[in-house]
Amino acid sequence: AQTVTQSQPEMSVQEAETVTLSCTYDTSESDYYLFWYKQPPSRQMILVIRQEAYKQQNATENRFSVNFQKAAKSFSLKISDSQLGDAAMYFCAYRSGRASGTYKYIFGTGTRLKVLA
Amino acid sequence: EAQVTQNPRYLITVTGKKLTVTCSQNMNHEYMSWYRQDPGLGLRQIYYSMNVEVTDKGDVPEGYKVSRKEKRNFPLILESPSPNQTSLYFCASSLRAGGRDNSPLHFGNGTRLTVT
Numbered sequence: 001a002q003t004v005t006q007s008q009p010e011m012s013v014q015e016a017e018t019v020t021l022s023c024t025y026d027t028s029e030s031d032y033y034l035f036w037y038k039q040p041p042s043r044q045m046i047l048v049i050r051q052e053a054y055k056q057q058n059a060t061e062n063r064f065s066v067n068f069q070k071a072a073k074s075f076s077l078k079i080s081d082s083q084l085g086d087a088a089m090y091f092c093a094y095r096s097g098r099a100s101g102t103y104k105y106i107f108g109t110g111t112r113l114k115v116l117a
Numbered sequence: 118e119a120q121v122t123q124n125p126r127y128l129i130t131v132t133g134k135k136l137t138v139t140c141s142q143n144m145n146h147e148y149m150s151w152y153r154q155d156p157g158l159g160l161r162q163i164y165y166s167m168n169v170e171v172t173d174k175g176d177v178p179e180g181y182k183v184s185r186k187e188k189r190n191f192p193l194i195l196e197s198p199s200p201n202q203t204s205l206y207f208c209a210s211s212l213r214a215g216g217r218d219n220s221p222l223h224f225g226n227g228t229r230l231t232v233t
Contacts, residue, residue, distance in 0.1 A: 035221055050219050107160040
């Protein structure tokens, strides 16, 4: 069974600085998708960034980028120029591809990010 | 506006009293799913549906039922709620979940359920 591990329950970053949130996963599948979701205090779940396992290039969305290391099964999120609005709980998520025949989502336990002014 | 609508947002009930949390999406999404969020455990998938009349268990299905009679609706039913089902529940949908498709989940605003 697949697992997703976020080993940092809480992180802090100074405004305008860069922070990296870690995520590792375990799977025997070769085709899968990875996502980072953000949950601000409003408790809404918002997509931050996504990565297809078959793509070697790391995904980037403005100030957010990932470091996807397929062999190491690592999918870290880098937030550059941190802003107060980035303060939230961040969840890493794994989704199987078609070959598995199952369409489950597995989420990590989350990392709470605090941004210090 | 494209959205996933969950109701109610807050619900307090007593042990054993059947309840339904509704979920509706207006994006013609094939895939719909339910999650519960508990402190320290993240989100855990309860059930998912690939399309009308096609449902399957997630990681924590015990004590829950679902049905998908129409594409837009995916209600979550607790036939005999117990205090350990006190949690924050999310419904989510995506265009599809199979194939080379990276469409993300779109989440509802959550339902805070308390069972006393």
